[in-house]
Amino acid sequence: MAKLEAHSAAGYAVSMTARTHALNSDEPVSAGGGDTGPAPYELILAGLASCTSITLRMYADRKGWPLGQINVDVRILRDAHGAEKVERHVSFSETLSEEQRARLAEISEKTPVTKTLKQGLTIVTTVA
Incomplete structure (x- = not known):
């Protein structure tokens, strides 16, 4: 029905792929992340x-x-x-x-x- 792959090399930043689409996720700076994407x-x-x-x-x-x-x-x-x-x-x-x-x-x-x-x-x- 749906599939997503997520990879994290360091810190809280996560790179994801859904079909052909790239997404990012991270925690806000206030939570120790780099705020490179939505939480x-x-x-x-x-x-x-x-x-x-x-x-x-x-x-x-x-x-x-x-x-x-x-x-x-x-x-x-x-x-x-x-x-x-x-x-x-x-x-x-x-x-x-x-x-x-x-x-x-x-x-x-x-x-x-x-x-x-x-x-x-x-x-x-x-x-x-």
């Missing part, structure tokens, strides 16, 4: 935001709804007890009816990455 949690948010935007665009295109620019702002918050949650705010440059916005909110909850994050997934690790 791991930011990459999780990037997957959620991009999947949200793509899914909404696909849906709206099928319906013939002009959305204009789609903006997806996401953040992970942790409360005093350590519980984490994601806040996602979606907006559009085109004016939409209340019914369209309600339907797009429903679709946002059904994107593939949203569903994966909400249900969790099994991680099987091997170390060679």
Whole structure:
């Protein structure tokens, strides 16, 4: 379904390859990194935001709804007890009816990455 390879030679910087695309990840300077790329949690948010935007665009295109620019702002918050949650705010440059916005909110909850994050997934690790 998806595959990514990651390599780290020194420090916290990580070079990654997904298909033919190169990505980088690192920790901010304040956490001891070199800030050469998004931090791991930011990459999780990037997957959620991009999947949200793509899914909404696909849906709206099928319906013939002009959305204009789609903006997806996401953040992970942790409360005093350590519980984490994601806040996602979606907006559009085109004016939409209340019914369209309600339907797009429903679709946002059904994107593939949203569903994966909400249900969790099994991680099987091997170390060679």
